[in-house]
Amino acid sequence: MEVFLSGPLRDAVDGATSIQVEASTIRELLTRLNDRYPKLNVHMDDGIAVAIDGTIYRDSWETVIPENSEVFLLPRIVGG
Amino acid sequence: MSDSKYTGQDFKVVGTRVKRPDGLDKVTGRARYGADMNAPGQLVGLMLRSPYAHAKIKKIDTSKAEKLKGVKAVITSKDLPDLTDGNAGLYDTLENCMARDRALYDGHAVAGVAAIDKSTAKKALKLIKVTYEKLPHVTDVDEALKPDAPAVQPRYAQEGQPSNFMSQGVFGHGDIDQGFAEADVIVERSYKTGQTHQGYIEPHACVATLSPDGSGELWVTTQGHFSYRNTCAQLLGLDFAKLKVTSSEIGGGFGGKTHVWMEPIALALSRKANRPVKMVMSREEVFKASGPTCSTSMEIKLGAKKDGSIVAASAVCRYMGGAFPGIWGTLGGMTAFACYNIPNNKAVGVNVLCNRPKVAAYRAPSAPMMAFGVESTMDQLAKELNIDPVELRLKNVAREGTLAPYGPVWGPIGIEPTLEAVRKHPHMKAKLGKNQGRGVACGFWFNIGGQTCSDLNIGADGTVNLTVGTIDVGGARASLGMIAAEELGIAYEDVRVNIGDTSSLGHNDTTEGSRGTFSSGMAAIFAARDAVEILKSRAAKMWQIPVESVVWEDGTAKAMGAEHGNLPPLSLKEIAAKAGNTGGPIAGHHEATADGAGVSFASHIVDVEVDPETGKTQILRYTVVQDAGKAIHPQYVEGQFQGAAAQGIGWALNEEYIYGDDGRLQNAGFLDYRIPVCSDLPNIDTKILEIPNPSHPYGIRGVGETSIVPPLGAIGNAISNAVGVRMNQVPMSPPRILKALDDAMADANSSEVA
Numbered sequence: 001m002e003v004f005l006s007g008p009l010r011d012a013v014d015g016a017t018s019i020q021v022e023a024s025t026i027r028e029l030l031t032r033l034n035d036r037y038p039k040l041n042v043h044m045d046d047g048i049a050v051a052i053d054g055t056i057y058r059d060s061w062e063t064v065i066p067e068n069s070e071v072f073l074l075p076r077i078v079g080g
Numbered sequence: 081m082s083d084s085k086y087t088g089q090d091f092k093v094v095g096t097r098v099k100r101p102d103g104l105d106k107v108t109g110r111a112r113y114g115a116d117m118n119a120p121g122q123l124v125g126l127m128l129r130s131p132y133a134h135a136k137i138k139k140i141d142t143s144k145a146e147k148l149k150g151v152k153a154v155i156t157s158k159d160l161p162d163l164t165d166g167n168a169g170l171y172d173t174l175e176n177c178m179a180r181d182r183a184l185y186d187g188h189a190v191a192g193v194a195a196i197d198k199s200t201a202k203k204a205l206k207l208i209k210v211t212y213e214k215l216p217h218v219t220d221v222d223e224a225l226k227p228d229a230p231a232v233q234p235r236y237a238q239e240g241q242p243s244n245f246m247s248q249g250v251f252g253h254g255d256i257d258q259g260f261a262e263a264d265v266i267v268e269r270s271y272k273t274g275q276t277h278q279g280y281i282e283p284h285a286c287v288a289t290l291s292p293d294g295s296g297e298l299w300v301t302t303q304g305h306f307s308y309r310n311t312c313a314q315l316l317g318l319d320f321a322k323l324k325v326t327s328s329e330i331g332g333g334f335g336g337k338t339h340v341w342m343e344p345i346a347l348a349l350s351r352k353a354n355r356p357v358k359m360v361m362s363r364e365e366v367f368k369a370s371g372p373t374c375s376t377s378m379e380i381k382l383g384a385k386k387d388g389s390i391v392a393a394s395a396v397c398r399y400m401g402g403a404f405p406g407i408w409g410t411l412g413g414m415t416a417f418a419c420y421n422i423p424n425n426k427a428v429g430v431n432v433l434c435n436r437p438k439v440a441a442y443r444a445p446s447a448p449m450m451a452f453g454v455e456s457t458m459d460q461l462a463k464e465l466n467i468d469p470v471e472l473r474l475k476n477v478a479r480e481g482t483l484a485p486y487g488p489v490w491g492p493i494g495i496e497p498t499l500e501a502v503r504k505h506p507h508m509k510a511k512l513g514k515n516q517g518r519g520v521a522c523g524f525w526f527n528i529g530g531q532t533c534s535d536l537n538i539g540a541d542g543t544v545n546l547t548v549g550t551i552d553v554g555g556a557r558a559s560l561g562m563i564a565a566e567e568l569g570i571a572y573e574d575v576r577v578n579i580g581d582t583s584s585l586g587h588n589d590t591t592e593g594s595r596g597t598f599s600s601g602m603a604a605i606f607a608a609r610d611a612v613e614i615l616k617s618r619a620a621k622m623w624q625i626p627v628e629s630v631v632w633e634d635g636t637a638k639a640m641g642a643e644h645g646n647l648p649p650l651s652l653k654e655i656a657a658k659a660g661n662t663g664g665p666i667a668g669h670h671e672a673t674a675d676g677a678g679v680s681f682a683s684h685i686v687d688v689e690v691d692p693e694t695g696k697t698q699i700l701r702y703t704v705v706q707d708a709g710k711a712i713h714p715q716y717v718e719g720q721f722q723g724a725a726a727q728g729i730g731w732a733l734n735e736e737y738i739y740g741d742d743g744r745l746q747n748a749g750f751l752d753y754r755i756p757v758c759s760d761l762p763n764i765d766t767k768i769l770e771i772p773n774p775s776h777p778y779g780i781r782g783v784g785e786t787s788i789v790p791p792l793g794a795i796g797n798a799i800s801n802a803v804g805v806r807m808n809q810v811p812m813s814p815p816r817i818l819k820a821l822d823d824a825m826a827d828a829n830s831s832e833v834a
Contacts, residue, residue: 004487006249006250006251006414006486007249007250007251007410007413007414007486008247008250008410010250045169046169046407051487051488053488054490054491055675055775056488056526056528056529056675056677057673057675058529058530058673059530059531059673059675060675070488070489072487072488074414074486074487075249075407075410075414076407077411077414077526077528077593078338078407078441078445078528078592078593079441079443079444079445079525079528079592079594079595079782079785080278080333080334080335080336080338080440080441080442080443080445080592080593
């Protein structure tokens with residue numbers, strides 16, 4: 001699948017706006033990304049959100065990523 | 081995970097205006113806030129704070145203080161070993177709670193004292209001798225990015241970047257160079273916003289007890305007692321389970337009570353003294369040493385075709401995060417152009433360090449500043465194009481299917497309906513007088529979900545306790561009680577909602593990001609449905625029929641089918657009364673990571689009158705239109721809209737941290753840092769729209785934060801329309817407006833002479 005990145009996460013994947021990753025869950029996605037791009041590790045520690053077809057998942061790593069989904073990696077959001 | 085999709089169900093309790101459960105306690109003084117708790121044998125804890133903006137701590141001599149009669153403990157950073165195991169964020173927290181080798185801002189804690197009373201503790205502070213070596217400081221965000229600026233945190237300095245540049249978030253899509261090349265009209269402006277404090281009325285306060293065996297308790301005013309527990313335990317080397325944190329009533333937080341400040345120090349003092357320690361910040365300490373929001377400087381550029389189609393937008397905004405790194409610029413970059421559908425857009429949010437207190441979230445953190453720049457520029461673009469500002473916004477508004485600037489495609493969103501509601505609102509047709517003007521602006525903010533855990537217990541009399549782990553900062557107890565009543569089919573008055581302490585529930589994330597009613601509401605729904613299944617099984621036992629033959633309708637169990645259909649229904653109270661004979665207590669439970677939080681949009685209208693003699697701006701009329709998804713308790717929702725707008729008005733007109741050349745805060749009190757009072761505000765009108773969040777069973781979106789986003793821009797636009805000067809700096813205080821009027825007059829005169 002094609003995974004899009006925005007914000008500071010792009011710097012961790014050598015400036016790419018999207019990368020190809022095979023993954024069926026958020027856990028698989030993050031694990032494979034972490035293996036390929038160690039610079040993502042610091043962002044993983046801070047927390048990464050995953051948007052699947054517009055729905056943002058913060059911590060649910062078992063969430064299934066349906067085929068042909070639009071997948072974005074986003075910085076973790078905080079609020080007041 | 082239970083299915084959390086929106087179902088469009090009809091409601092009986094939800095959407096009504098029931099009595100608030102905390103009202104009586106709060107108006108009679110019975111409510112117990114952070115400073116209202118006392119423990120037997122407690123000591124008074126006070127902090128010694130740096131008088132310098134930046135200084136090396138060469139030596140701290142506590143010997144005289146320790147010898148003072150009545151002093152039971154004195155601690156410095158030497159009593160707080162680094163247990164953070166390489167976790168940079170946690171180390172930042174440790175260093176912020178108490179300076180280690182350097183004081184990083186005016187008010188940074190350098191030592192703590194626990195004594196038998198406040199007078200003794202104050203005397204002890206005076207006996208602590210700190211030898212400082214003053215270092216160069218920087219408190220302005222633009223100065224901090226200059227090559228020769230003093231490095232606030234050398235450990236974070238990066239090669240090839242100014243030493244106080246931390247990180248940046250770049251968001252957007254398309255090609256802005258091409259977009260601006262295609263534009264017929266381009267407007268580019270610069271803006272600055274001042275640093276503001278949340279201004280919560282209740283100061284930080286806690287009572288800490290920590291025994292030598294590592295078990296302890298903390299009573300504290302906080303937005304997230306689980307987070308406080310985890311952080312304190314990690315910093316002090318404790319087991320999470322052995323530290324019980326109980327949240328008090330909270331007198332405002334707005335993001336400022338999402339992080340620990342002095343609580344680990346109170347626990348450390350208690351551990352050293354082996355007695356409870358109570359600490360209450362003074363107002364000066366709250367201003368100097370808790371977490372205000374960022375100051376910013378920015379450039380905004382919009383390009384449009386003559387017909388009003390915006391084809392390009394760019395924003396660069398620098399966020400001053402205090403002495404520690406944050407993600408504030410990143411959040412600002414994500415929000416900049418969220419209200420609009422602009423094919424080529426790019427927003428950059430830069431995170432910058434200064435010698436000021438560690439910044440914390442403030443209600444929709446980072447969005448109001450960026451919106452001030454974007455919404456001010458939007459009005460100036462409308463003027464250049466000779467198009468009505470509301471029509472320009474509507475022409476370019478984001479809709480379902482629009483690509484959000486930070487990536488995903490929007491689902492159903494409410495910005496267009498809020499703008500349509502503004503266009504039709506009677507407020508827009510009201511006549512204006514001399515020196516009066518009207519402004520409109522839009523705003524966006526995220527909501528977040530996160531970890532949530534709730535218990536629902538049904539008593540033998542059929543009344544219900546719902547225990548949640550999200551702090552009630554804005555009416556969540558009423559809303560959650562209504563949800564439980566709705567699901568169970570009982571009266572709202574039969575439900576009492578409690579905030580459980582950290583030993584009574586699984587982890588709950590902090591009440592931030594407008595998540596309380598969204599996430600705990602979801603947990604309440606499923607905990608109640610869990611209990612309903614048990615109620616059905618107990619009814620089946622009472623009837624001696626299969627559970628498959630029982631349904632739950634209108635708060636009663638009903639037997640179904642030809643064989644059992646004539647049995648009279650059993651009410652919840654009847655089933656609860658027999659619980660002891662049918663299997664024991666009846667309870668429901670739910671824990672989950674609540675995902676699918678919606679996004680939230682608002683549009684505001686404001687009328688102002690500017691006194692050209694004094695520069696004072698009076699708010700004449702104010703209207704908030706916001707999408708709530710589903711307003712569980714409309715009165716509370718209106719209160720959130722009004723409160724957020726009121727804070728935005730203060731930010732826009734008066735509030736600002738003022739630092740002297742010495743790097744010290746000059747106005748650390750409510751006399752010199754002026755928040756709006758009742759006489760400054762009209763009755764703020766509200767209009768609730770309900771565009772359901774498809775990922776919540778009731779359609780709930782968070783409502784607490786978004787309406788602080790538009791006021792800065794709306795008021796700037798109104799002032800411009802009232803007296804013809806464009807304010808590019810917040811706060812738009814009387815001196816600044818007078819100067820802008822004088823400058824405009826001087827420009828006009830020089831044009832006449834020329």
